[in-house]
Amino acid sequence: MRTTGARRSLAWLLVTWSLTRLVLLLFVLKVFVFPGPDVTSDVSVIYQGWYGTLRTGTFPQHDVTWQYPPAAALAILSPGLLPLLDYATAFFVLVCVTDLAVLALLAYAGRRPGRSLRGAWVWGVGVPLLGPTVYARYDVMVTAVTVAALLAGARHPRAMGALAAFGALLKVWPAMLLLAARRRATWVSALVTGATIAGGFALFMPGGFAFLTSQRDRGTEVESLGALVFHVARHFGWQGEVRLNYGSIEFLGPYVSEVSTGALFLTGAAFGWLVLWRLLARRFEEHTVADAAFVAVLMFTTTSRVISPQYMVWLVGLAAVCLYFPASRMRAPVVLVLLACFVTVLEFPLYFANVVASDGLGLTLLFLRNGLLVVATLLAARTLWRATVPRTLPTPEPAQPAHTDETPVTS
Numbered sequence: 001m002r003t004t005g006a007r008r009s010l011a012w013l014l015v016t017w018s019l020t021r022l023v024l025l026l027f028v029l030k031v032f033v034f035p036g037p038d039v040t041s042d043v044s045v046i047y048q049g050w051y052g053t054l055r056t057g058t059f060p061q062h063d064v065t066w067q068y069p070p071a072a073a074l075a076i077l078s079p080g081l082l083p084l085l086d087y088a089t090a091f092f093v094l095v096c097v098t099d100l101a102v103l104a105l106l107a108y109a110g111r112r113p114g115r116s117l118r119g120a121w122v123w124g125v126g127v128p129l130l131g132p133t134v135y136a137r138y139d140v141m142v143t144a145v146t147v148a149a150l151l152a153g154a155r156h157p158r159a160m161g162a163l164a165a166f167g168a169l170l171k172v173w174p175a176m177l178l179l180a181a182r183r184r185a186t187w188v189s190a191l192v193t194g195a196t197i198a199g200g201f202a203l204f205m206p207g208g209f210a211f212l213t214s215q216r217d218r219g220t221e222v223e224s225l226g227a228l229v230f231h232v233a234r235h236f237g238w239q240g241e242v243r244l245n246y247g248s249i250e251f252l253g254p255y256v257s258e259v260s261t262g263a264l265f266l267t268g269a270a271f272g273w274l275v276l277w278r279l280l281a282r283r284f285e286e287h288t289v290a291d292a293a294f295v296a297v298l299m300f301t302t303t304s305r306v307i308s309p310q311y312m313v314w315l316v317g318l319a320a321v322c323l324y325f326p327a328s329r330m331r332a333p334v335v336l337v338l339l340a341c342f343v344t345v346l347e348f349p350l351y352f353a354n355v356v357a358s359d360g361l362g363l364t365l366l367f368l369r370n371g372l373l374v375v376a377t378l379l380a381a382r383t384l385w386r387a388t389v390p391r392t393l394p395t396p397e398p399a400q401p402a403h404t405d406e407t408p409v410t411s
Helices: 002-028 041-054 072-081 087-110 118-126 128-135 139-152 157-171 173-180 184-204 227-236 256-280 288-303 311-324 331-350 352-357 360-388
Strands: 241-245 248-252
Touching (some): 002 087, 002 118, 002 128, 041 072, 072 087, 072 139, 087 118, 087 139, 087 311, 118 128, 118 311, 118 331, 128 139, 128 311, 139 157, 139 173, 139 311, 173 184, 173 256, 173 288, 227 360, 256 288, 288 311, 288 331, 288 360, 311 331, 331 352
Antiparallel strands (some): 241 248
């Protein structure tokens, strides 16, 4: 009966994936037009422009929208693997294939004894909640590497380290997978892989690390947590402006630098909490690495100066791996993240004009989405702390009295 139920679940999962991804492809290929701004222009204009530069063996260093680690070049160049298709179509097809690969990994691993297909369902349902934007960015590719790393972690620590390092050189955040890694082999593999790939790019494609200083002058992106200050302030006479800056729509003007600094302070505080947690944590279970990565990425996403819609797919991937482990306690935060994904597609691209205008609908959607992320972050952090950090530190046992041969006298 259990085998029959698992087969039915897999069948329904495949049907769900097929139907939802067909809809996503129809939108990004413009068979149907999704309301709001054209989300595919990043691929057809920006990515394709970078493709032409990267093919010459150099990075687009003078383009302020290039803000990625060097291995991102591989994702941008990947449509060249399908020369019979135009660049944008090839990119969308490769993202769809990568999406299917993630589902296959989670479904295959979820059928093992002591594992669950819930993770595969989270991926199958969570990705389409983000709408066509998720297929018009390379973040699904990065998330696929991360999911593979976490699934490999228990049995193949070296593979986990190598994949985490490669993922970090694609888009930095996968480095957080190493937060709860305890095996020396994982760290050694990550360091060797990272140094090898980074060294190769440094030798053969100079300029790959210019991204480290490319965001100094960024403002506060209109969808971020800090942006809520200015959305409200605009109704009380704030004299700043909203404009395209560093590849995203940002607030620029009075007090923006202070709010951006506040966001960096919150990110620093989150990092400090994670360091403290790592020092005090004592109870590590097989799902702790995935849970810790989920919490870390939640913290850094929520406190960031930029919360782009595609960032949510990172959380969906990590949430899927958490629920692949039946013992994970992250179910409630995962549900909140999935709800936040649905609200995200409403605020971008569906009602993005309302968000930019800071009107009632735009404010409501932003407060709801960012509020869900804040609650999910706090709940996930508390859950991780309670599951891994003992309430009281172990105390030394009292010293035993010295043994003597004297027999006690009783009266």
